[in-house]
Every structure is written in C-alpha cells, then in structure tokens.
Amino acid sequence: MHFIDPVPLPHDGPSDIAVWRIDIDFAESLNAPAFASLSDEELTRARHFRRHEDALRFATVRAALREQLARGLGIAAHAVRFAADANHRPHLAESDRFDFNVSHAGEHGLIAISPMRRVGVDIEQHSDTFDWHSIATLTLDPKEAVWIEGLDAARQTAAFYDAWVAKEALVKTTGAGITRGLQHLTVLPRESMRVTLRNQIPDDMREVDARWLAAPDGYAACVAWSATAFWR
Incomplete structure (x- = not known):
C-alpha cells in the first residue's frame, strides 16, 4: 500500500460535510x-x-x-x-x-x-462476546434498555451499537460533550437513518443533528454536526 484511498460515504446531512471510510x-x-x-x-x-x-x-x-x-x-x-x-x-x-x-x-x-460547522463521527465493531448489559447503565436511557430487551437476541447487539455510535458522534461534535453521561441522551428506537433525540434534550445538544451511516457488515457508524453553520 503506497497510498491510502478513502471511500466517500453518502449521507443526507449538509452538503459541506464530507465523510470518508478508511480501510x-x-x-x-x-x-x-x-x-x-x-x-x-x-x-x-x-x-x-x-x-x-x-x-x-x-x-x-x-x-x-x-x-x-x-x-x-x-x-x-x-x-x-x-x-x-x-x-x-x-x-x-x-x-x-x-x-x-x-x-x-x-x-x-x-x-x-x-x-462551516463542527462535526463528529464514530464507528464501532460489533463483538459477539460483548455483553451490552454490562455497560447499559452508562450508555443507555432506561427506556432504551427496555426497548432493546424487547428485540430478538440477534438484533439486540446491533441496536445497542446503533445507540452507542450515535451518542458518541453527538458528544464529539460539541467538543465538551455532556457532563451527565451518554445515558442522558435518548436516540432509540431507531426509525430511519436520521438520529432523533427523544425525551428531554440536554442544552448542549439542542443545536446538533446526526445521521447513521451505511457501515460494513458487523459495524455501526454515525456522523453528527452542529445544526447552525458558524465555523467560518
């Protein structure tokens, strides 16, 4: 490999945001x-x-x-x-x-x-040996955990990682993130590629938006951005 060839990833967010996958x-x-x-x-x-x-x-x-x-x-x-x-x-x-x-x-x-704006991304690889219950209280709103429990076992891990990457991307966009922890962001249930913040939205997340990205099999990925263009 004498060069690195990034793969552009499509998304329906603002056109000024470019996202690439690196293999x-x-x-x-x-x-x-x-x-x-x-x-x-x-x-x-x-x-x-x-x-x-x-x-x-x-x-x-x-x-x-x-x-x-x-x-x-x-x-x-x-x-x-x-x-x-x-x-x-x-x-x-x-x-x-x-x-x-x-x-x-x-x-x-x-x-x-x-x-034009702040951006955040996160990608995670699914692990068959990872027990999402072990960190549920640190990453999930209680209602999200109940929703995941209602899925069949094959879908639970993927749903957890969907929540994880969305929350990480959102927090990374703010720079400081939220001080109360990921469990105070609610993004499940997922209904489309758009990440919908549910329940009470923390003040530092009111001007942030996000989309899940098409990821390779066994991965979850998300991009987030500040909704107001202010960077330049």
Missing part, C-alpha cells in the same frame, strides 16, 4: 511510504501502541486525514499542523478553515471534515 491494511509497516506525511511525534505515538493493529489504525487514519486536509488547505500533507483544545479535541493549529473528527475500530476508520 486498514494490517499487513503494512509503519515505515511504508503511505505514512511519510506523519510527524515524528505521530510516528512515535504509533510505535508506542502495544498492538500492531492499534498502531496501524492510528497511523492510517491520521495519514488519510492529513491528505484530505492538505487538499483543502492547498499545502503538503506533512505541513498540516495539529493542536488540541482544553477538552483534548484536535483541531488545525494554524487555521480555522476546517473542523474535523475521526474514529476507528476493527478494520475501518472514519473521517468527517467541514469548512
């Missing part, structure tokens, strides 16, 4: 030309991961992000500079032309970029 090649080396744009700090960070798969996820998505931002900024990918805000949310260090967000899990990653 990870775990046979690759961190010394590959595809990662030449990474900074020394990024390469060091990648090499500190204990598992090669985790290193490749981080390096592949970061290199792809650099390429996409570089195209928009009109500079070389290695010249893109990053910083982090008080909530550790990454942003461009020397420009406010784009907001972006990334996520990765399993063999795939997601990138969302917008020149």
